[in-house]
Amino acid sequence: MREITEETGVTPDALMPDSVFSNPGRDPRGWVISNAFVSVISEENINAHGGDDAAEAKWFDVSFTVNDKDVVLVLRSEESLITAKLRIISVQFGYPHFEIIDSGGLAFDHAEIIACALYRLRCIIEDFDIIFDFLPEKFTLSSLQRVQEAILDTPLLPANFRRKASPYIEETDEYLTGAGHRPAKLFRRKQGG
Secondary structure, three states, X not given: OHHHHHHHOOOOXXXXXXXXXXXOOXXXXXXXXEEEEEOOOOHHHOOXXXXXXXXXXXXXXXXXXXXXXXXXXXXEOOOOEEEEEEXXXXXXXXXXXXXXXXXOOOOOOHHHXXXXXXXXHXXXXXXXXXXXXXXXXXXXXXXXXXXXXXXXXXXXOHHHHHHHHXXXXXEEEEEEOOXXXXXXEEEEEOOOO
């Protein structure tokens, strides 16, 4: 986490190990092994600024579309639009392996690294055991829903989401205050669940 904080100015609450990228030809400068991690951070913590070798760090909105074996990865910022095209070669033990068709200008195998993380997150995010790791101990129902919507890249109907989440959560006697509107009830992960 120290490296993330140093390079971006953001300290995530939790990191989930994702994949290891070790193909000898992945970086023309030499054999480099990279460990990829995934995290979700709250909007109020989005304050990226590049450091050292990441002087041009930016936030991107990401769109990830899978159509059979073809994948389109779109990264959009105020100044940039990057579109990468990949193909799923195989999936082993839930981990995808991609062939990069067009990197869209992303360096080395970075399109594959991003695609792997998004693919894996979408496969496991409906398992509520994982989603709680991306939230503080107490959270609003809408913040729980926003995490799942962000990863799935699709809006969810609040009533349906609440019904799906209800076996995994319990209400607290606390409320979120100071947001300028009616206080929202705080929930937590159901004990033993």
